[in-house]
Amino acid sequence: MSESIIEQLKAAARAKQFLQQFAPDAKKATLEAIAAALVEEEALILHANKIDLDRMDDGDPKKDRLLLNSDRLQALSASVKQIADLADPTDQLLLKKILPNGLEIEKITVPLGVVGVIYESRPNVTIDVAALCIQSGNVCLLRGGSDAQYTNEALLRVIHRVLEAKGIPTDIVQLLPVARKHVSELLEATKYVDIIIPRGSQSLIDFVRENAKVPVIETGAGVCHTYVDKTADLEMAAKIVANAKISRPSVCNSLDTVLVDKEVAPEFLVKLAPYFENASVEVFADPIAYKLLAHQKFSNLVAAEEADFGREFLDLKCSIKTVNGLDEALEHIEKYSSKHSECIVSSHELTIERFLNAVDAAAVYANASTRFTDGGEFGLGAEIGISTQKLHARGPFALEKLVTEKWIVRGNGQIR
Amino acid sequence: MSESIIEQLKAAARAKQFLQQFAPDAKKATLEAIAAALVEEEALILHANKIDLDRMDDGDPKKDRLLLNSDRLQALSASVKQIADLADPTDQLLLKKILPNGLEIEKITVPLGVVGVIYESRPNVTIDVAALCIQSGNVCLLRGGSDAQYTNEALLRVIHRVLEAKGIPTDIVQLLPVARKHVSELLEATKYVDIIIPRGSQSLIDFVRENAKVPVIETGAGVCHTYVDKTADLEMAAKIVANAKISRPSVCNSLDTVLVDKEVAPEFLVKLAPYFENASVEVFADPIAYKLLAHQKFSNLVAAEEADFGREFLDLKCSIKTVNGLDEALEHIEKYSSKHSECIVSSHELTIERFLNAVDAAAVYANASTRFTDGGEFGLGAEIGISTQKLHARGPFALEKLVTEKWIVRGNGQIR
DSSP states (O other): OOSOSHHHHHHHHHHHHHHTTOOHHHHHHHHHHHHHHHHHTHHHHHHHHHHHHHHSOTTOTHHHHHOOOHHHHHHHHHHHHHHHHSOOOSSOEEEEEEOTTSOEEEEEEEEOSEEEEEEOSOHHHHHHHHHHHHHTTOEEEEEOOGGGHHHHHHHHHHHHHHHHHTTOOGGGEEEOOOOTHHHHHHHTOTTTOSEEEEESOHHHHHHHHHHOSSOBOOBOOOOEEEEEOTTSOHHHHHHHHHHHHHSOTTSTTSEEEEEEETTTHHHHHHHHHHHHHHTTOEEEEOHHHHHHHHHTTOSSEEEOOGGGSSOOOOSSEEEEEEESHHHHHHHHHHHHOOSSEEEEEOSOHHHHHHHHHHOOSSEEEEEEOGGGOSTTTTTSOSEEEEEOSSSSOOEEEEGGGSEEEEEEEEEEEEOO | OOSOSHHHHHHHHHHHHHHTTOOHHHHHHHHHHHHHHHHHTHHHHHHHHHHHHHHSOTTOTHHHHHOOOHHHHHHHHHHHHHHHHSOOOSSOEEEEEEOTTSOEEEEEEEEOSEEEEEEOSOHHHHHHHHHHHHHTTOEEEEEOOGGGHHHHHHHHHHHHHHHHHTTOOGGGEEEOOOOTHHHHHHHTOTTTOSEEEEESOHHHHHHHHHHOSSOBOOBOOOOEEEEEOTTSOHHHHHHHHHHHHHSOTTSTTSEEEEEEETTTHHHHHHHHHHHHHHTTOEEEEOHHHHHHHHHTTOSSEEEOOGGGTTOOOOSSEEEEEEESHHHHHHHHHHHHOOSSEEEEEOSOHHHHHHHHHHOOSSEEEEEEOGGGOSTTTTTSOSEEEEEOSSSSOOEEEEGGGSEEEEEEEEEEEEOO
16 A cells, blocks of 8 residues: 555646646547447456445445446446537636736636545546546546445546557546545645545535645535425426425435425415325425325324424425415525525516525526536536535536636736 | 624624615615715724824834825725726626526526625725625625724724615624634634635734635735746846836735746846845845856845745845746746746747746736736726635636626426
8 A cells, every 4th residue: 555645646746737738629539539448348347346346235325326337337438428528618718808008918717737536436426527627627636435446446447548548648537545544645735736526425525624725615415495486386386396306315406395385385285295195205394284284194294393494305305384475485595595406486477586586595496396406407517516605616516617717918028 | 892793693694685686876876975985084084093003003014004094095985986887796697598498597696695804904905895895795794903993993984874874784894893702703604604805914814714614715925936038038027027026025916036047147137136236135046146146246145045935025035046948947936836926028939828828827927027916907906815726716806706606597397
């Protein structure tokens, strides 16, 4: 085991030099070759993946996340091809002006530099991050989980073979050793690393935020609300709420709390209950909603406690609260939202605009499922996560945000 | 003395509501009224300023920074008027598209929310920050130094009278109590404060970075180099270097190290020495430069040590190193730069472009003084500082960056 990752960090700094002259066409060709190699090298990759899977307990829920097969490799390859087709986010002219003194000022986008990513057992992160970093001209340092060590090493071998064949320094994509102590080294390497992105459980994200000296971009929890206004099309509202909760409960853009206007709560819950009943959703209801659902003999019904609001369930569970109109809904959201995705279902224009304007969140919706908060759905391509912070990137954190700005000033002797 | 600033933080959250409907015209009128009031209320402000000045030791170097007089109030007023004339950075449409499923997606700019600023004795920060936050629709929480307490209170009184007269909640601009313990409260108030900006000494900035739980935007040190290429117009190079060092040595965009190609070092130093001699600049020279300057009988000459490179002097001091061409200059800059402002003086196009491309800094210059790195000079208006970080804002951190993004999604029942 290596004593330190310092040689890898130095190699990353050297590799940055190459990326300065990595032209858009060459990036695209490289990604297309990687996409092809992922399919061609299926045997090598699945062999390594099997070693990792065999080391894991059969009952471990991480096993499915770690698993690769032909279909999943095809999907990974397709994702790389999609990234190759996205516009190069670097060297974009953001501003250009000539000052009265003759100075020519430009602001352009440039790569961030060296991007460190710390993640857990999903091998798709290895590929997505490598592809996003190549397309945005960044060096990436990948620190995956030990569960996926053999799989990640095989994926890196595939990527490195492509880079070597093209005469590109393989150090632009590096896998870091899995030993715990190297994580701290990475988090403190301000001289070598420009940004760190944690991907995975809340405890991983918290650990990184607490310990990093390098700047961090956080992708946070989603406590998502849908407010059903008294003017809502209640059939539509029930479909939207059901989709937001049921289609994929384990992800951050899934619904956690339904707020419904008291005036329409009885009729709305009659329409919603069958969807939730069919999917075995457990409901934590406030007293009014409880009474209404109990009357319908709804199965998985619990009286909500304070802690059931502002709770990210990540499961087939959901809290329901009845409110007196928009103001109470806005107050509830202001108090409990994690500022990820929030929705109103309404047919009244002014109410909709007030909601969209007043709610402070990365994404605000009218009459659609919050499940759409996603880089792919928004047309940005693969994403590194959904940012709930306000600086640099908010919402889907995708290719376009893997850059920083640079001011370029050209003169002919100007002094101040 | 108040026990806690929690009531002020809650008031800030309430005041945010008002700012949602604060129209561009109303912002402009408010700032113009504040600009007028700063001049009209000269007596009140200077009286309070005198109380602060009288509390300070005569020899204290902070005294000049704290001092207000008619001229300085006029300048402050003019600065507020300038900010009123800048384009409102909020509600800008960054992206709009309609997805195949009919969803209408917009990305717009919105205020950050509540901005906390921790600063030292300059009362102009109070006015600049308040004006920038009003124009960008942010609530600001000002925590100035205790030295300037009476002055800041008087400035706030002037601002609040204007706000009251216009029926605007005064809580959109708040002064926090000066007691130390409230700084920690502010730094940890993630529920109420969206961003904290420290302005002042390196130790203040370090303290904020180490202790803040709220996201911080840092304005950092400037270790600025100017490289004199062998093709440079040496007369121009001497003027640029002299200006970058001498015009205002105490600021972050002033020059710290001259790198000069060995081929032209003798001739260049002959041209530079008189400027530095006249201004009594102390030079820390590498062996070759030392020999050349000693030969010219340069007065303030010291043999450079390793620590004199990568050092931010903030004074009439400067290090000089002779190099073998562009590559050695780039290596030196990569090693010692704080990524603020870096310059090349050259008449060779390819050399210039290689330098501008290769150097990783917020601002890179060809043939002009690094002293231009400034929000006002770049046409952005008053700035909060120069950011040397890569996330969110890089270079002058001005009005345009006091915003975040918001995704707005309008549908008619779309589910995923």
